[in-house]
Amino acid sequence: xxxxxxxxxxxxxxxxxxxxxxxxxxxxxxxxxxxxxxxxxxxxxxxxxxxxxxxxxxxxxxxxxxxxxxxxxxxxxxxxxxxxxxxxxxxxxxxxxxxxxxxxxxxxxxxxxxxxxxxxxxxxxxxxxxxxxxxxxxxxxxxxxxxxxxxxxxxxxxxxxxxxxxxxxxxxxxxxxxxxxxxxxxxxxxxxxxxxxxxxxxxxxxxxxxxxxxxxxxxxxxxxxxxxxxxxxxxxxxxxxxxxxxxxxxxxxxxxxxxxxxxxxxxxx
Numbered sequence: 001x002x003x004x005x006x007x008x009x010x011x012x013x014x015x016x017x018x019x020x021x022x023x024x025x026x027x028x029x030x031x032x033x034x035x036x037x038x039x040x041x042x043x044x045x046x047x048x049x050x051x052x053x054x055x056x057x058x059x060x061x062x063x064x065x066x067x068x069x070x071x072x073x074x075x076x077x078x079x080x081x082x083x084x085x086x087x088x089x090x091x092x093x094x095x096x097x098x099x100x101x102x103x104x105x106x107x108x109x110x111x112x113x114x115x116x117x118x119x120x121x122x123x124x125x126x127x128x129x130x131x132x133x134x135x136x137x138x139x140x141x142x143x144x145x146x147x148x149x150x151x152x153x154x155x156x157x158x159x160x161x162x163x164x165x166x167x168x169x170x171x172x173x174x175x176x177x178x179x180x181x182x183x184x185x186x187x188x189x190x191x192x193x194x195x196x197x198x199x200x201x202x203x204x205x206x207x208x209x210x211x212x213x214x215x216x217x218x219x220x221x222x223x224x225x226x227x228x229x230x231x232x233x234x235x236x237x238x239x240x241x242x243x244x245x246x247x248x249x250x251x252x253x254x255x256x257x258x259x260x261x262x263x264x265x266x267x268x269x
Contacts, residue, residue, distance in 0.1 A: 001137040002075030005123050007179070008225065009235040011069030015059045020075040021099040022054045023144055024062075025107070025115050027072060028180060031065040036102045044104050051111070051144070053103040068179065068239055072115055076141050084141045098148050111143040116176045166193045166201040174214055178221065179241050182214060219255045222248070226263040233260045 002020060015037070024046065026032045031047045037059045044052050045065060054060050078096070085095035118136040173190035174182060187210050188195040202210050218240040225236045234245055237260075242248035252260045 001080060004073040007070045009067060009239050011064040013062045015061045017057050017059045019056055020077060021056050023074040024052045025072045027070045029066055030068055030070040032071060033063050033065050035061040042102060046104060049107060051105055051107050053099060055100045072119060084138055088142060105147050108147055111147060114140050114143055120172045120175055166191050166197060167205045170198050170210060178217060179239060219252055223263055226260055
């Protein structure tokens, strides 16, 4: 399955098309407006509770309504759609038709869980086997088909293959909410452990505290955004969770040994 995952400020992409159907899944506080061509131009505005199917070779324009763009796009191949449909007892022609029309639909909590785990496995950790990634891709497509009109029977939920540890659950929650206001009690709730247990496991396995890890990851994302030229320094600071520009500049300079402005695209040799 193809994938595109991006977090940026002020995102906009002119009309374009893909050679596979696309399933758009905004994350966090992201709100996305998509204009889709066809017999008539239709506009879809979706947030983290909805998803949108854009068929292959259909031109569409994407623009973030929110200041933060944080979106996962999935591109299932026709062969994967056919295989999953066959396994789930769905006529292949029906599955293909479901993916051939622009369609907005409500997301299930199970689809959200799978998407979060898939982003962590493929984008963040990058250590999962091809078998594990294939498992997630198949289950994502099953969950997507189950959300579409006419599919009233929820699929059986298999056990996720990701390492189910206190630290693993904490990491996945942090990465899925990287730019949000995250507290240790919230991390502990999603890790199904006490705050003290999370701290102990995190220090033993990661070598630092959840707060320090979160701060480092936000600064790393800020550097990546600056180096790719996405947004002004002030916008990047807001994107990664710093409301105080001076605090962002101080933390960034202390961590990387140079101010944020020196990492802007084209400024470093």
